[in-house]
Amino acid sequence: MKKIFFALVALFGLFACEPEPDVTTVKTLTLSVDNTEIFANGKQTATFTVKDDSDTIVEDATIYFSTSNEALATKSFSTTFAGTYEFYAMKGNTKSNTVSVVAKEVTEDTKVVTLSIVFHSDLAFIGDTISFAVDCNGEDVTSDSVIYNAEDDSALEGNTFTSDKAIKYSFYAIYEGEKSNTVSFQFVKTDTPPIELSVSPTTIVADGVEKAIFTINYEFEFEVYNAKDNTKLSSKEFSTTVAGEYSFYAVADVDNISNIVTVIATEPVVDDKPITLEASTSTIKANGVDYAQFTVMQEGSDVTSAASIYVNGGKLNGTRFVTTTPGTYTVYAEKGSVKSNELTITAEEVTATGKSIVFADGVTLTSGWYDVNKKGAGDNGDINMCWAAASSNMIQWFQDRYKAAGKTLPAGATDGPGVTTYDRFGPYELELMNVFHSQWDNSRGGHMQEAIPWYFEGVLNGGEYASAGTQAVPKTAGGFWKSIWETEVYPNIYHGYENIIVPGVIEYRDIYITLYNNYYLWGNGTTFVGTERLKIFSEHIVEAFEHGMAGLTINLGANLTSASHAVTLWGYEIDNATGLVTRLWITDSDDLASEPKTQLLNEYSVSIDEGKSNVKLTGDTRYGACYVVSIHPFSGYGSAN
Numbered sequence: 001m002k003k004i005f006f007a008l009v010a011l012f013g014l015f016a017c018e019p020e021p022d023v024t025t026v027k028t029l030t031l032s033v034d035n036t037e038i039f040a041n042g043k044q045t046a047t048f049t050v051k052d053d054s055d056t057i058v059e060d061a062t063i064y065f066s067t068s069n070e071a072l073a074t075k076s077f078s079t080t081f082a083g084t085y086e087f088y089a090m091k092g093n094t095k096s097n098t099v100s101v102v103a104k105e106v107t108e109d110t111k112v113v114t115l116s117i118v119f120h121s122d123l124a125f126i127g128d129t130i131s132f133a134v135d136c137n138g139e140d141v142t143s144d145s146v147i148y149n150a151e152d153d154s155a156l157e158g159n160t161f162t163s164d165k166a167i168k169y170s171f172y173a174i175y176e177g178e179k180s181n182t183v184s185f186q187f188v189k190t191d192t193p194p195i196e197l198s199v200s201p202t203t204i205v206a207d208g209v210e211k212a213i214f215t216i217n218y219e220f221e222f223e224v225y226n227a228k229d230n231t232k233l234s235s236k237e238f239s240t241t242v243a244g245e246y247s248f249y250a251v252a253d254v255d256n257i258s259n260i261v262t263v264i265a266t267e268p269v270v271d272d273k274p275i276t277l278e279a280s281t282s283t284i285k286a287n288g289v290d291y292a293q294f295t296v297m298q299e300g301s302d303v304t305s306a307a308s309i310y311v312n313g314g315k316l317n318g319t320r321f322v323t324t325t326p327g328t329y330t331v332y333a334e335k336g337s338v339k340s341n342e343l344t345i346t347a348e349e350v351t352a353t354g355k356s357i358v359f360a361d362g363v364t365l366t367s368g369w370y371d372v373n374k375k376g377a378g379d380n381g382d383i384n385m386c387w388a389a390a391s392s393n394m395i396q397w398f399q400d401r402y403k404a405a406g407k408t409l410p411a412g413a414t415d416g417p418g419v420t421t422y423d424r425f426g427p428y429e430l431e432l433m434n435v436f437h438s439q440w441d442n443s444r445g446g447h448m449q450e451a452i453p454w455y456f457e458g459v460l461n462g463g464e465y466a467s468a469g470t471q472a473v474p475k476t477a478g479g480f481w482k483s484i485w486e487t488e489v490y491p492n493i494y495h496g497y498e499n500i501i502v503p504g505v506i507e508y509r510d511i512y513i514t515l516y517n518n519y520y521l522w523g524n525g526t527t528f529v530g531t532e533r534l535k536i537f538s539e540h541i542v543e544a545f546e547h548g549m550a551g552l553t554i555n556l557g558a559n560l561t562s563a564s565h566a567v568t569l570w571g572y573e574i575d576n577a578t579g580l581v582t583r584l585w586i587t588d589s590d591d592l593a594s595e596p597k598t599q600l601l602n603e604y605s606v607s608i609d610e611g612k613s614n615v616k617l618t619g620d621t622r623y624g625a626c627y628v629v630s631i632h633p634f635s636g637y638g639s640a641n
Contacts (some may be wrong), residue, residue, distance in 0.1 A: 009247050011075070029091060031096040032048070034049075034182045037101070039103070041112055043144065044114065045077060045348075046088065049075070049411070050089045051519075056213070060091065061089045063075055064089070064319070067111055067513055082106075085100065085105075113136050113175045113178055113179065114181060125162055128162065134159075140173050143159075147171055150171055163187045166504055168182065195220070195250055195251075196256035196258060196564065197248070199248070199263055200215075204265055205243075205267075206267060206268070207239075209306065210497045211238060211239045224236055224359055225248060226248060228246075228247065238263060244265045247262050271483070273298055273299055275333060275335050277296055277340040279294055282343070285348055285579070286347040286349055288324050289577070289580060290578060291535075293319060294309050306335055311345075321345060355407065357572070358574055360548065360570055360571065361548070361570060362404060363549075363570050369397070370396050370430060370568070372389040372393055372429045373591075384472065386590060388437070391432075392428075395452060396415070410480065418433065441474050449513050449514060449515050450471070453511075453513065455480055458478040489638060492637060492638055495512045495640075499514045516540050516630055516632070517617065517628055518537075522615065539579075547636070548641045549636065550634055551569060551632040552631060553632070555629050567587065568588075570601065583606060585601050587600065602621050
């Protein structure tokens with residue numbers, strides 16, 4: 001099973017909100033910023049611009065902190081913490097240059113000069129006069145300031161500016177030797193500025209790969225339409241597999257329609273270079289779920305999208321083969337006039353019947369599991385600590401397995417029921433929860449894959465995100481098993497997981513807890529649909545329990561946009577014929593709203609939400625239904641083999 005999983009996460013709230021993946025490839029990205037110096041007052045901003053190799057602004061690029069690789073929510077940055085910050089941009093797998101922004105400390109004696117434009121919008125027409133205002137620490141100092149054109153550092157006469165050119169200008173102010181932020185302003189030609197649509201190249205090959213890219217003459221947001229039927233393109237790019245002449249126009253956010261441009265799509269040149277058909281497996285179960293995935297290669301390049309695949313002479317719809325009929329199937333591919341090698345796929349008859357229930361080692365429906373509950377509604381400062389409750393459950397289970405192997409816990413380990421009491425409440429179900437409650441800054445949410453290595457080894461796998469104030473951060477070094485971890489524990493646990501956050505930059509290999517993100521594995525970032533998604537999800541659940549157990553991140557919204565929540569997974573039910581997980585058993589720190597709280601093992605049915613194609617959990621619980629965001633496999637002691 002493939003174990004390289006991407007987790008490009010922007011950390012907000014309790015867990016990660018994951019952006020749409022970008023499948024568009026650009027050769028180069030250039031990142032620039034309008035203000036390389038700002039004051040750390042939370043008001044002054046540095047705004048980033050990303051351009052591609054054709055000098056076109058890339059609106060859908062993402063900006064990241066260089067030190068933490070945390071994604072910015074917007075293309076602007078402000079802060080209340082002084083320091084030097086470095087940033088880069090990414091689109092797809094293309095990474096830009098790095099730029100720096102210095103946030104200067106604000107003291108009682110600091111003069112913070114802020115330039116603003118007094119106008120009704122961020123653009124004006126040729127001949128309009130725009131006015132500037134300059135503020136210093138809340139005082140209007142316009143009359144005592146000098147305003148400069150940032151293009152050539154020329155000073156304006158007074159605080160107004162008029163242009164006879166339809167271009168974008170940038171300005172800054174100087175007051176008593178202090179420089180302000182930079183502001184920008186766009187002048188346009190008329191009351192309804194003409195939008196000129198351009199396309200490059202104007203001729204493409206109708207191979208479904210080569211693209212024509214659209215741009216306009218202003219930095220307006222715009223959409224492109226097919227002039228034949230007025231249908232909107234999904235992006236500012238066009239490709240096709242049908243040769244012909246295509247016409248397009250653009251509509252900008254200033255309610256103006258552009259000129260029409262034409263793209264010629266030509267027939268692909270006959271290709272006689274050999275192609276090779278590859279399959280993910282040569283044997284599948286004839287259960288209508290298991291599948292073989294096909295790839296077509298030509299001179300080292302993946303040309304699957306331009307090829308057709310045939311099974312026993314019939315064209316396959318897509319690139320995956322499933323069947324309910326046992327037998328041997330012959331598969332080949334064609335690209336143009338070129339035919340590939342033939343492969344044989346064997347579909348085995350399904351003999352297994354019924355369902356099996358699997359629990360973590362030492363766990364049954366009635367024993368071996370734990371359910372730490374938060375005290376509720378922030379009364380004990382634990383409202384964001386679902387991750388800590390789940391981590392406590394999982395660590396205690398690990399320690400139980402360690403003791404069951406005849407071992408003695410190290411002196412620093414915390415074990416057993418809670419003993420620490422609080423002003424209004426008794427102890428937590430496990431004393432481990434008090435470790436996280438007392439030794440972490442819990443003003444924000446956190447992550448299981450951070451908490452557990454901190455407890456055992458004193459490390460944070462990706463915890464640099466905490467430096468940006470987006471997640472909980474420990475106040476102590478942790479590492480309560482550090483003295484014996486490398487010599488006695490690590491060799492005896494499975495550590496074959498990997499978490500590749502940024503390939504070649506942030507990679508965690510040979511680890512015993514990781515993050516399997518739904519988006520990139522069975523969600524909208526894949527081409528899987530319906531039962532295919534549930535199949536992938538099921539395979540990861542089975543894998544996790546082969547080596548130990550798992551935590552889950554769930555979401556109450558089908559679109560996975562509401563707040564995420566950490567729970568502990570103790571067991572599952574699987575259909576032996578299909579290999580699909582049908583039920584899960586979960587403990588949840590939030591399943592009871594009021595005191596006194598009892599430990600509960602909740603049962604959920606597993607299905608696919610047909611509307612969103614997300615893995616849906618339904619049960620007689622506080623939520624009724626929820627959706628799986630990610631799986632966090634965790635190895636148990638003695639799982640090395």
